[in-house]
Amino acid sequence: MSPKINLGKFPDVVIQPGQIPIPGGSPDFKKLQEEVLQTTFKKYWDKIKGSPGTAISGLEEVKPGLGFCIHYQNGSIYYKQGVMAYVKGAILARYKELGGPTSWLGFPIQDEAPFDDGRVSLFEHGNIYWWSDLGAIDLKEVAVSYTGFHCFGETDEDQLSDSDEPYVVFGVITPTETQPPKRTPIYDDVDAGESRADNAIEIYRGKPFGISISVVVMEYDEGDPDKYKAELTELVSKLSAQLATAACAANPTIGCAGGALLVALSPAITEAINSLLDLGDDKIGVDVVNLSPKDLIRLATRTPLKFQLGVPCKLETGLISGLGASYKVCLTVDAK
Numbered sequence: 001m002s003p004k005i006n007l008g009k010f011p012d013v014v015i016q017p018g019q020i021p022i023p024g025g026s027p028d029f030k031k032l033q034e035e036v037l038q039t040t041f042k043k044y045w046d047k048i049k050g051s052p053g054t055a056i057s058g059l060e061e062v063k064p065g066l067g068f069c070i071h072y073q074n075g076s077i078y079y080k081q082g083v084m085a086y087v088k089g090a091i092l093a094r095y096k097e098l099g100g101p102t103s104w105l106g107f108p109i110q111d112e113a114p115f116d117d118g119r120v121s122l123f124e125h126g127n128i129y130w131w132s133d134l135g136a137i138d139l140k141e142v143a144v145s146y147t148g149f150h151c152f153g154e155t156d157e158d159q160l161s162d163s164d165e166p167y168v169v170f171g172v173i174t175p176t177e178t179q180p181p182k183r184t185p186i187y188d189d190v191d192a193g194e195s196r197a198d199n200a201i202e203i204y205r206g207k208p209f210g211i212s213i214s215v216v217v218m219e220y221d222e223g224d225p226d227k228y229k230a231e232l233t234e235l236v237s238k239l240s241a242q243l244a245t246a247a248c249a250a251n252p253t254i255g256c257a258g259g260a261l262l263v264a265l266s267p268a269i270t271e272a273i274n275s276l277l278d279l280g281d282d283k284i285g286v287d288v289v290n291l292s293p294k295d296l297i298r299l300a301t302r303t304p305l306k307f308q309l310g311v312p313c314k315l316e317t318g319l320i321s322g323l324g325a326s327y328k329v330c331l332t333v334d335a336k
Contacts, residue, residue, distance in 0.1 A: 001164030002025075006151070006246075011324045013089050018257065020166050023331075025303060030054075030164065034059055037059055037068055037079070039058060039072050040079065040084070040173075041059070041068075041077055041079065044077055044079075044086075045072075045077065048111065048204050049084055050184055051074060051075075051086070052070060052072035052073070052074050052075050052076075052077060052086060052088070053072045053073030053074040053075075054070050055070055055071070055072050056072060056073060056074050056212060057070055057071040062078070062100070062102070062107075063080075063101065063102075063320075064321045066080055066081065067080040067101050067107055068080075068290040069100075069101070070217050071250050074088055075087055075088030075089070075092055076088075076092060078107050078108050078125075080101070080107040082139060083107070083109055083112050084109050085107070085108035085109055086108075086111045086112065087111075087112065087121055088112060089112070089119075089130070090130050090135065090136045091112060091120075091121045091128045091130050093136065094128055094130075094135075094136035094137075094138060095101065095108075095121070095128060095138075097122075098303075104123055104125060104126065105123035105124065105125055105126050105138060106123055106125045106126070107122060107123065107124055108121055108122065108123050108124075109122050109124055110122040115129065115293065116292055116293040116294045117131070117294070118130050118131035118132075118134075118294065119131075124167055125140065126138060126139060126140035126297070127139060127140075127207075129208075129293075129297055130233065131294060134294070134297070134298060134302060137297055137302075139208065139297060139300065139301065139335055140204055140205055140335075140336060141207060141208070141258070141323070141335075141336045142202065142204075142205070142206070142207075142208045142297070142299075142300045142333055142334065142335060142336060143202050143204075143205045143297050143333070143334050143336050144172075144202070144203050144204040144211065144213065144291075144296075144331060144332070144333050145200040145201060145202045145203060145331065145332050145333075145334070146168065146170065146182070146184060146197060146198070146200065146201040146329065146330070146331060147197060147198060147200050147311055147312045147313060147330045147331065147332055148196050148197040148198045148311035148312070148313075148329075148330050148331060149166070149168065149195065149196055149217075149325075149327050149328060149329045150194075150195045150308070150309055150311065150328045150330070151165055151166070151190050151191065151192055151193065151194050151195070151196075151325070151327055152192065152193070152319070152326040152327065152328070153192045153321075153325050153326040154190070154191060154192050154324065154325050155284065155322060155323040155324050155325040156315065156323055156324035156325075157217050158311060163188070163189040163190055163191050164187075164190040164191070164219055164325060164328065165188055165190065165219065165268075166186075166187055166217055166218065166219055166220070166284065167183060167184050167185065167186045167187065167218055167220060167323075168183070168184045168216065168217055168218070168329055169181055169182070169183045169184075169215075169216040169218065169259070170182045170203045170205045170214065170215060170216075171213070171214040171216070172203055172211060172212070172213055172214075172215075173211070173212040173214075174204070174206065174209060174210060174211050175209050175210055175214060176206070176207060176214075177206055177223070178203035179203075179204055179205075179206070181261075182201055182202075182203045182315055184198065184201060185198075186220045195308075195309040195310050195311050196311070197310055197311045197312065200332065201313075202307075203298045203331075205336060208293050208296035208300065209293055210290075210291065210292055210293050210296070211290075211291050212289070212291075212297065213288070213289040213290075213291075213318050213331075214286060214288050214291050215286065215287045215288070215289060215317050215320065215329050216283065216285075217283075217284040217285055217286075217320045217322075217325075217327045217329065218282055218283055218284060219282045219283075220282065221282040237265060283322065284320060284322040284323055284325050284327065285320040285321050285322040285327075286320065287317040289315070289317055289331070296333055299314050300333045300334055300335040301326065301335050303333070305332065308330060311330045312330070312332060313330035313331070313332065314331065314332045314333055315330070315331045315333065316328045316329070316330055316331070317329045317331075
């Protein structure tokens with residue numbers, strides 16, 4: 001049996017949990033709807049211990065029959081199809097600036113929460129993040145891409161070649177998902193002091209909840225470059241599963257964000273990759289790039305693109321050295 005809500009002169013009207021009647025033509029029906037909504041908002045206000053303060057508006061219909069809101073001294077509560085959320089402060093100001101529920105973000109789906117030493121509010125189609133030094137930033141996803149490299153020294157063991165033939169393999173670990181490793185083409189005739197810019201190769205696209213990128217520079221030696229991708233795929237899957245479990249246990253409320261855990265796991269990740277790829281003299285070296293959620297969002301939205309020795313770049317790896325050679329790999333992070 002569906003629960004019945006006592007609505008005075010409408011005692012037999014049945015309201016399903018999470019449902020609000022769609023507006024009808026009669027004044028009585030609209031009055032019924034407003035009574036139910038006011039009760040719903042009051043219960044939510046009580047649930048969050050009255051933190052919004054005193055109401056400064058009446059019940060406002062945002063989208064006909066779908067969404068409603070009430071504005072308060074300290075923020076606004078929004079409702080859509082059984083989902084309610086409280087938005088406040090600088091995040092609310094940015095949300096209103098964008099157009100509120102009519103913006104690309106849609107309705108909020110969760111109350112504001114702590115996030116990587118800042119704050120976040122989740123919406124239907126994206127999130128708004130806030131830090132005191134960055135302000136409020138609306139964002140759906142980020143994309144991390146490889147754009148090229150710099151060669152500072154060639155390998156001592158070039159076989160019959162006078163130049164290097166490097167390629168780069170990327171393994172990506174995040175708290176929320178696993179993406180397959182990516183490999184660049186093999187570059188011919190690379191000499192010390194040379195840089196190579198390439199068409200961007202996207203190595204990650206998703207939520208900015210923290211990322212660890214293993215960057216493995218290899219020297220081609222008539223082998224199969226993709227064997228390293230296969231090995232990394234298995235390793236990344238295992239590490240990602242472990243990280244996701246730990247991150248969700250630490251913070252299940254906001255999508256299992258776990259940037260700090262990535263940093264904590266960095267030594268283990270580096271050791272595992274070095275051990276895995278210790279397969280011969282064609283591995284030049286490994287660097288692991290750890291980016292927190294704040295790092296990703298800053299790079300995507302607040303960091304200008306620069307050209308380092310002709311290569312577009314927002315972020316460089318450390319110096320990756322081995323076999324007499326030294327390389328740095330260039331990456332960009334963009335808002336999507």
